[in-house]
Amino acid sequence: MKPQIITFLIKCPDQKGIIAKLTHFFYQEGFNILSSQQYVNETEQRFFMRLRVVSDSSVVLSKEQLEERFERLAEAYQITWTVDYGGKKQKVAIMVSHTSHNLYDLLHRHKEGKLFCKVKMVVSNHEKLRPIAEMFGIPFYYLPVTSETRKAQEAELIELFDSNHIDLIVMARYMQILTTDFVKHYPNKIINIHHSFLPAFQGANPYKRAYERGVKLIGATAHYATEDLDEGPIIEQGVERVTHESTPASLKSIGADIETMVLAKAVSFHINNQIIVEGNKAIVFPETGE
Amino acid sequence: MKPQIITFLIKCPDQKGIIAKLTHFFYQEGFNILSSQQYVNETEQRFFMRLRVVSDSSVVLSKEQLEERFERLAEAYQITWTVDYGGKKQKVAIMVSHTSHNLYDLLHRHKEGKLFCKVKMVVSNHEKLRPIAEMFGIPFYYLPVTSETRKAQEAELIELFDSNHIDLIVMARYMQILTTDFVKHYPNKIINIHHSFLPAFQGANPYKRAYERGVKLIGATAHYATEDLDEGPIIEQGVERVTHESTPASLKSIGADIETMVLAKAVSFHINNQIIVEGNKAIVFPETGE
C-alpha cells in the first residue's frame, strides 16, 4: 500500500478489550498507529474511536482487502465505521443568501490552503454574492426559491450536488427553510450556522430582542442540519461579551464575527474527520499533531 | 457637608442639554464631579446617568437641601432618581438551600472586605448550610417551606428582612419558587443566579440534557427576580468551554464555578450602585477608578 494516512471513525457497544482488539488489528496488518482517540458514553454504554494509522510499503493489503478484513472485525463487535484515505479532498458546496462574512472567510481560507477541501461551487437564492464567488474563481449557481417552488428548487440542488459528488454542504447564512426530504438526503453532511443567545430568543429580530433584554453575552452555534432545523448535533460554539451600549446593529456585527470563526472551525473539524455523530450529539475529537 | 462620595442614578426622557444641565447643577452647588456615565437608548429616547460627585467643606448644603433642590430639577426634566451617600453599607440577606459554592464565596469576599456591604443573615429552607454561616459568624435562620406553607414562610421572610432593614436579597441557589407578591415587595432588590445554556434547556436536569445534546459551552446568568422568575433584567453572564468528555457531573461542577464568579460580580455591581434598571433591561455601568 502506498504511504498514506488513513482515518477510521468507529462506533460500537462498549465491550471489554475493544481498544486492544482494534489497535491489535492494525498492528498485525503492518500499520503504524499515529493516534487513537476514544470516548465512552457511560450512560449508553457506547464506544467511539478515531484511529489514524499510516501505511508504508510493508503493508501488503490493498484498500479493498483492508476494508474486507476490517468489516469482519466490525461484524464481530457490532461496529459501525467509515474510513478516509486522506489523499482525496472532500468536495464542498457553500450555500448563501445575502450576507457575505462567512463566504469571504471560507473562500479565503480555501484559497490559502488552510481548509483541506475542494470548494466546487457557491449556490444562492440571490444574485447578490455572485461577485465574491467570481473574485475567488469559484462557480456560482443562482437558484431562486419561493415557498411554492421549494420542492422544485431542492430537486435542482440535489441534482447539482449529486452530479458533482458533493461531500459536504455548508449553509453559510442560507436563509431558507430546507424540507425534511432534502435534509434526510444528506445526513450529517449539511453544516448550518446560526446565532445563539442566553437566554434563547426564538423567532424574528433576535438581535433586537437581545438588545431590549440587555444580554451581556451573544454567541453562535454551528451544527449539522436535521429535520428539526436549529436542533441538530452541535459541532462548535462561540461567544463574546457585549454591554448595554451595544445597539442591535453592533450586536449583529459582533455576531457576524463569531459566526465567521465558529463556522470555519466546524467545517475544518468535519473535513479533518474529527467528528462522530451519535443520535443528536456530535463527538468532536481534538486535532492531533501529525 | 462632610467630605463624601455621593452617587446619583438618574433616568429621564432624552432631551437637549440634559448633560449640561445636570453637571452644571452640581458644579453650581460646589460639588466636584468624579465621573459622569451616560447611556442613551435611542429607540426609546430615554436618558440614563450615573453621576459620582464629591463634597467638601465648601459645600454649604445639607443632605435634605441637596435633595430638595435636585428634586426641583428632577420635576422640570421628568427625572426619576436615587442617591447614595457612600458611607453606609447596604444590608444584605443571603438565601440558600443545599449547595454551598456561592455562599462560601460571598461570605469569604465579605469577610475579606472585598464586598462593600454588611451581610446580616443567611436564610435557608434547610439546616444543611448552617455550619458555613456559623463558620463565618453570620446569623443563620432556618425557615422550612412546602407549597402549602409558602405564603406563611414568605410572610416570615418579609418580617425578618424588613425588621432588619435588608437592602438586598441574594438568592445564592435558593431552590424555591417565590410568589409574585413576595417578588413585588422587593423590586430590583432580589438577585438570582441560574445556569444558562445555548440553546436553553427548560425544566429538570438541564446538565443531563446539555450532556446529551453535546453542548460546547455552558454558562450562568445573574438577574433581578421578577414575577416571571428566570426572566428578569440580566445583570451579568459568564460562560466556559466544555467538550463531549464532560459528564453531567463535571458540567455541573464547571457550572458551579461560573455561577460563583457571575453572582459575585452581580452583587458587587449592585452594591456599588452601578446598575439602573429600565423595564426588563439592566444598564450596568463599568466601575470607575475613584
Place this chain on the structure above:
Amino acid sequence: MKPQIITFLIKCPDQKGIIAKLTHFFYQEGFNILSSQQYVNETEQRFFMRLRVVSDSSVVLSKEQLEERFERLAEAYQITWTVDYGGKKQKVAIMVSHTSHNLYDLLHRHKEGKLFCKVKMVVSNHEKLRPIAEMFGIPFYYLPVTSETRKAQEAELIELFDSNHIDLIVMARYMQILTTDFVKHYPNKIINIHHSFLPAFQGANPYKRAYERGVKLIGATAHYATEDLDEGPIIEQGVERVTHESTPASLKSIGADIETMVLAKAVSFHINNQIIVEGNKAIVFPETGE
C-alpha cells in the same frame, strides 16, 4: 451648521467643574450632546473626555468659529484636543509582507462598508499579495527593502503616504523594522499587530517556543508603533486556549485568527475616534450607540 455628528477628544489636568464647563460650552452654542465619556487618571490627576455632539440648523457657528471659541476654553483649562466632523472618511494605507489573513479581512470589511474609512493603497516589500489587493480593486505598491536601502525606501513611503494624505497606516503583518525617524513622522498613526504569549517569548520562532513550553493560551496585541517597536500603547488584545496537542503550525494558524480579529477591532476603534493616547497608554472608550 449642517447637521452632523462632531467628536471631540480632549485631555487636560483634572480640575473642579471641568465636565460642567465643557458640556455647558456646547449647550450654550446650541449643540446637543449625544454622549460624553470621561476617564480620570487619579494618580496623574489627568482628565480625558470623548464628547459627541450633533449640530442642527439652530447652530449659527461655522466650523472655524466653533474651533476658535473652543480654543479659548482650551487655553483656560490647559486642554489638548482634536475634533472630527464625521462626514470625512479617514484615508488608510495597509502595509503587508507575506501573510494574507489580516489583509483579506480588512479589505473585506472595507468593501462591505463595515470599516468607515477609505483604503487608499496596499504597500508591500514583496509582490506576493498584489493579487489580493487587485481582487478588491485597491492600488498596490511594491517597495522592496533591504537593511541598506531602508532609509531610501522609507523616504519613498513617506512621499507616497503624504502625497495621498494618509491618516492611518496599518501594519498588517509588515515584517520589517521601521526606523525611529519614520515612526516619529506618524505619531499614534501607525497601528501594528503581533502575537503575544504568556509568558512572552522574545526573538525568533515564538510559536515553536510556545509549543516547546506547552503554553495553554496564545494571543495577539494591536498597538501604536513607537520607537520601541513592540512596546507602544496597547489598543486591543485577544487570546485563545490551546493544548499540548497543538503543533507549532496549528498554534500559528490559531494565532492568525486572533490577529485578524484584534487588528480589525483596533482599526475600527481608531477610525471611530474612540482612542486617546496619553504617554504609553491608549484609553479606548467603548463604542456608543448613536
Place this chain on the structure above:
Amino acid sequence: MKPQIITFLIKCPDQKGIIAKLTHFFYQEGFNILSSQQYVNETEQRFFMRLRVVSDSSVVLSKEQLEERFERLAEAYQITWTVDYGGKKQKVAIMVSHTSHNLYDLLHRHKEGKLFCKVKMVVSNHEKLRPIAEMFGIPFYYLPVTSETRKAQEAELIELFDSNHIDLIVMARYMQILTTDFVKHYPNKIINIHHSFLPAFQGANPYKRAYERGVKLIGATAHYATEDLDEGPIIEQGVERVTHESTPASLKSIGADIETMVLAKAVSFHINNQIIVEGNKAIVFPETGE
C-alpha cells in the same frame, strides 16, 4: 484483584505498534481499558500515554505481579511509568503568606469533596491566615523565614512534609523564594501560581505597571516549580478582559479571581493523574468520563 480503577502514566520513544502492545498487555491480563489517551511529540519522537484500566475478580494478579510484569514490558520499550491505584488520596500541603483567596477556595473545595485529596496542613511564614485553616479544621504550621534562616526553615519544611508523607505541595501565594535544593527535593510535586501579563512585566508592582501600560487582558499561570522559579512546566492558564478604567487595585482583585480558578484546576489535574511532565512541558490530558 479487588475492583479498582488503575491509572498508568507512560512515556517512551515513539515506536511502531506501541499502542497495540500496551493495550494488549492489559487485555491479556484481564483488565478492561476505560480510556487510553495518547500524545506523540513528532519533533522529539516521544510517545505519552495515560491509560485507565479497571480490575475485577477475574484478574488474578496481585499489584506486585502486575507491576513486575509491566516492568518487563517497560524495559523492552524503554518506558518510564508511574501507577496509581485510585483508592488512596494524595496528601497535600498548602503553603501561604498573606493573601487568602486561593486558600479559602482550595479548603472549600476540599471540604465539599470536590478535590479528591487529603489536605494535611497549611504552612505559612506568617500567622495571619491561621484562623482560616482552623475554621476548616486543618492543622496550621507557622514557620517564619528570613534570607538568613532560609536553609534552616526549608530543612524544617522538608522534615515536616516528609514525615507526613506529603505527595503534593501547593504554593497558594507563598511569597518566598525557594532554594534550588528544596525544589529539587520535590520534582514536579510543587505547584505554584502567579499572575501573567501580555506583555510580561518582570519585577515589582506588576499590576501598577500593567495599569500604566493600559493592558486589555490580565491572567494567571499555574506551573510546577523548578530551579528557575517562574519558568517551570505550565499546567493551566486563565485570562480576563480589563479596560483603562481598571485601577491597580481592581486589576489585582480581578487577578486574584483568575488565580483562584487557575490554581484549583491545576491542583485537580495533578491529583487526578492527568499530567505527564517531559522536560519543561506539561502534557495535561483532559478529564475522561468514567
